[in-house]
Amino acid sequence: MSAQPSRIVAAILLCCALVALGATSAAAQGTLLSSSLPGAFGVRYLPDRAVVTYTVPDPGERAIATSFRLRVRLPQRVRWGFLDREPMAERELRWDRGASQAIVRLPFGSHRVHLGWEGRPYLPPESATIPIVADGDPAGQLGARFQLDGMEASGDALVGPGIASVRVETTPGVSPADLTLSSGNQTVTQWRRANGALVTAEPLLIDENPSINLHVSGYTLQRSPVKRVVFENVTPPAQVAKVADEIPENAILVEGEDFVDNGGTPPQVEPGSHYDTHGGACVYSFLGDGSWLTWKMPVPEAGSYDLYARISCGDTSAYRLVEFDGEAPEGLHLVEFPGTGGWGHAEGEWWLVRLTGGEGLAPSLQLEAGDHALTLTGVLQKHLNVDYLLLVPAE
């Protein structure tokens, strides 16, 4: 875009000022602004204009005029202006060359004034609507608001949960550095260009109907620089199956509390903390904030195995990324664990679930003999408690 971001930022940082002025203060040289009546004033300098927001109460019956006089220092002669969204006539814009100040008469109340010295008179649009599309279907919209230095849009996307790429279709000239998108608490700032759009560099984990927030930097935007936000290749999480809460024959059992490595927020382990746990303990407060746990899974002989987990979840569901020896097994990257009706403090709140090998589940794991590393990474915010994990030889 035609913006010069560093210049804008510098101007904003250096020149933001909020001042309260006394009545009839002199229009002394060197002051940014002065007013003939008391009030609250803020002035912000941008590359082509000063934007003044003010509140000046109506002085009531004592007033002999219906307006007050404001002087605003500008680097060059004032050429155009807006009072709120109305253009100001040229005769309303006086110039005190000696003081380098614009002089305008303004109505009482709370208003915003743009005083420009360069370029053409311009105000950003008030609002815009940006459609969201998920794999070709409408999936909500973002409501956009404009500031002079960018656009902020937000809304819910009717998509997910799962993994998806996000393509932001922009007008020409939007650079990756201008664009920030957040979905829930994840923020995307890395983009690659593809066919006139910006696409997330990495697939994004999306919760069910995530809140989307989009920020585009750019000065004097004429319209929304984003035409559509498109979720592509939306892959839902793998499902698990609840099975009888008994340990199958020949199962290799690894206690949840016996994890061998972890990262992020440490989970809790405390003997006797929960109801009816195997080995008298479980791992709990395993957060969905990117924290991960790794277990050593000993496999006595090469073959086909199925993965089970005894879990509790007091939420509606919890999501975990699954890796075996550092790689996602086929069909098992993101897994949705169901809510079990509680956190495992009462009967029936621990469920044994099967992750592979059943109908509608990911295929059985083909494992070599030896120790394998199973890692679960908590994502999309939800907690999960784990009593134990099983590898069961596939029939």
Ligand SMILES: [Ca+2]
């Ligand atoms: Ca246990």
